[in-house]
Structure formats: C-alpha cells, structure tokens
Amino acid sequence: MRATDLSELAAFDAVARHRSFRRAAEERGVTASALSHAVSNLEARVGIRLLNRTTRSVNLTDAGAMLLSQLSPAFGDIGSAVDALNQFRDTPFGKVRINAPNSVAPFVFRSVMAPLMARNPKLELEIVATDRLVDIVDEGFDAGIRLGESLREGMTAVKIKPLLRFAVVGSARYFERHPMVKSPEDLRNHVCIRNIYPSGAPYPWEFSQAGRIIEFEPTGPLSLDDHELMVEAALSEVGLAYVWEERARPHIADGRLVECLASWSAPMEWLYLYYPTRKFMSAGLRAVIEALRV
Numbered sequence: 001m002r003a004t005d006l007s008e009l010a011a012f013d014a015v016a017r018h019r020s021f022r023r024a025a026e027e028r029g030v031t032a033s034a035l036s037h038a039v040s041n042l043e044a045r046v047g048i049r050l051l052n053r054t055t056r057s058v059n060l061t062d063a064g065a066m067l068l069s070q071l072s073p074a075f076g077d078i079g080s081a082v083d084a085l086n087q088f089r090d091t092p093f094g095k096v097r098i099n100a101p102n103s104v105a106p107f108v109f110r111s112v113m114a115p116l117m118a119r120n121p122k123l124e125l126e127i128v129a130t131d132r133l134v135d136i137v138d139e140g141f142d143a144g145i146r147l148g149e150s151l152r153e154g155m156t157a158v159k160i161k162p163l164l165r166f167a168v169v170g171s172a173r174y175f176e177r178h179p180m181v182k183s184p185e186d187l188r189n190h191v192c193i194r195n196i197y198p199s200g201a202p203y204p205w206e207f208s209q210a211g212r213i214i215e216f217e218p219t220g221p222l223s224l225d226d227h228e229l230m231v232e233a234a235l236s237e238v239g240l241a242y243v244w245e246e247r248a249r250p251h252i253a254d255g256r257l258v259e260c261l262a263s264w265s266a267p268m269e270w271l272y273l274y275y276p277t278r279k280f281m282s283a284g285l286r287a288v289i290e291a292l293r294v
C-alpha cells in the first residue's frame with residue numbers, strides 16, 4: 001500500500017469516528033479542507049461514496065460504515081505497535097488528550113502538571129476543561145474525569161486525587177443583614193444561587209449528618225453553571241452559593257466569605273479518571289494515570 005493510500009484511510013477513519021471534519025482536523029493537526037480533499041481522493045479511487053456530507057452533518061454510508069468497522073481495529077493495532085516503541089525511550093512520547101469538568105480541573109491538575117511534564121519532556125498533554133457532557137470516544141479523548149465510577153460498558157475507572165466536598169458560603173456583609181444558617185431547613189429563608197448543568201437542568205444541594213441525607217432545591221432568581229461565577233456572586237452579596245470548598249477556601253481564609261452548615265457538609269466526593277478498556281494502553285496515558293491516581 002502506498003503512503004498516500006494509508007494517509008487517505010487515516011483521514012477517513014478520523015472523520016468517520018468524529019462525524020465531523022473540524023473535530024477530526026483538530027485531532028490530526030491539519031486543516032479541515034485537507035481532510036476533505038483526502039477523503040474525496042479516497043472515494044474517487046475506490047469508486048464508492050463513503051460519507052454523506054451536508055453543511056451541518058457528516059454521516060456514513062453503508063459502505064463507509066463497513067470500511068470503518070474494519071479500519072478502526074487495524075489503526076488501533078498500528079497505534080499500539082508505534083506506542084510500544086516507548087519501551088526503548090527514556091520517557092513516554094506523544095499526545096494525550098484529557099477531558100475534565102471545568103469546575104474541578106484546577107484542583108486536579110494544579111500540582112500535577114509541572115512535575116508530570118518535567119518527568120516526561122516528550123509527552124504532549126492536552127487538557128480540555130468543560131462542564132459540557134462529553135463522549136470521550138466520539139470526541140477523540142484518551143481519557144476523561146468525572147465524579148463517581150458509574151460508567152458505561154467498555155470503560156475503566158481509576159480513583160484520582162483530590163477528595164472534594166461542597167460548601168455553602170455567603171459574604172460576610174450578607175450575614176450582617178441576614179441570620180446565620182444553622183440547618184438546611186433555614187435555607188428556605190435565604191436567597192440561594194441555583195446550580196445548573198450546562199444543559200440547564202438543575203442539581204440539588206446535598207447535605208449529610210449522622211447518616212441522614214437531605215437534598216435542597218434552591219428557587220432563587222439566579223442560576224449558574226460555573227463555580228467561579230457562583231463564588232463571585234456570593235462575594236457580591238447576591239446570595240448563598242453551593243460550591244466546591246476548594247474554590248471558596250481563599251476567600252474564607254481572608255474573611256470575605258463565611259462558610260455555614262459545616263456540620264452538615266456535603267459528602268466527600270472522589271474523582272475518577274476513566275478511559276476505554278483496551279488491550280494496550282499508551283505509555284503517555286499510563287504516565288498521566290500514575291501522576292493522578294490516589
């Protein structure tokens with residue numbers, strides 16, 4: 001097989017997996033037009049349409065689906081063979097793409113990135129932080145980070161640092177005008193900032209004490225999906241915020257924010273790094289896992 005043939009097949013494989021020329025181009029480090037040209041050349045050479053393209057979508061034809069089903073394992077074997085060369089290098093080589101929620105990414109990586117990159121100078125680490133629900137396989141990530149270890153079939157989860165918990169906070173000046181919150185029931189008499197997912201769906205505030213768990217659903221006028229914005233809103237005396245304690249800790253330390261309901265603190269939450277269960281794990285991903293795991 002000519003090198004150009006393999007390049008065209010690789011271009012098709014990337015576009016077919018992502019159902020997007022743009023995302024495939026980002027994965028391969030080329031332009032979308034270059035990928036489009038390569039796929040068109042492949043279709044012309046085999047004499048069969050492999051992709052149905054519109055301005056908004058890319059879908060596989062039956063022939064394209066059959067080709068992808070046979071190409072993916074082959075390219076996986078090629079990638080494994082190339083990555084196996086890492087055993088002859090001093091450190092892992094190549095790119096590792098990680099997806100992480102924006103709300104927790106700083107806590108996970110802030111003390112890890114510098115030593116990880118120093119130990120592995122040939123490793124290229126790409127971290128995409130977003131609270132949007134991401135399918136790591138479809139979007140070309142090697143691994144993702146999430147709360148909890150409940151995963152779909154074919155995924156492996158590894159417990160990672162740190163152990164996190166939520167805290168309810170309000171500004172010191174807010175509490176000059178409002179009574180201190182002593183129990184979750186008291187929250188009904190306060191302005192509370194609603195936590196929402198990027199989809200707009202709300203998630204409740206959860207508290208635990210002596211085995212008793214209480215869920216509270218705020219009904220305040222402000223809804224936010226970003227913990228940094230929640231902290232800023234609390235600092236601005238908009239109301240009470242339910243945020244990762246790590247986010248609020250500097251402001252609690254300097255007295256600008258006051259934590260309440262500490263004895264009713266939310267349960268501790270472990271984070272997990274998850275990745276497709278596969279026969280061969282890249283040396284780069286293995287290095288990332290070892291740096292993050294508990």
